[in-house]
Amino acid sequence: GAVVSQHPSWVICKSGTSVKIECRSLDFQATTMFWYRQFPKQSLMLMATSNEGSKATYEQGVEKDKFLINHASLTLSTLTVTSAHPEDSSFYICSAKEGAISQPQHFGDGTRLSIL
């Protein structure tokens, strides 16, 4: 149980392209989903917290107009990297939480984004 599906796994695209990444909870409802980013040799860094039916909460230094998050249902959150540039190349991974705050987060497989 508690499976999170994330796709695509890999994206390679030209600078200026917008890229959408989907995160789905397959067998549970997730009122809260999280988006993380990991640069090489660094730790997972929280970008934003996505709450179903409301605006996402962004961490300091993360541009909300650059990284658009939509959490329209209890099983789907999307992250759109708008007008992506080479510096946006990174590993993006989502997680979803089922139930109480004390429960673990369930992660997707991540998306490797490369902007040429």
Next chain:
Amino acid sequence: ILNVEQSPQSLHVQEGDSTNFTCSFPSSNFYALHWYRWETAKSPEALFVMTLNGDEKKKGRISATLNTKEGYSYLYIKGSQPEDSATYLCAHMDSSYKLIFGSGTRLLVRP
């Protein structure tokens, strides 16, 4: 400690060896400590969520302890197997309910 720090960064052990790693975190404003195992090309898998000082949790050959007063947690693996090879992540949660991750310990178990 202001950040979450894990040591060692990497570890190579022989099959059958027991091993342990450390996670250090801010001791103030503590809510929970999470441990995850992250195998290559897979998603991070939750191992433990620990909330109480002195907590000890066990899952098969893997166990963890928690000291919230001094801000550290140990993860132990008894009789390491090649399938234990992975990156082990710890993450600290404070009253903001956000997870702050360490950079992980990469474990390689040689047959």
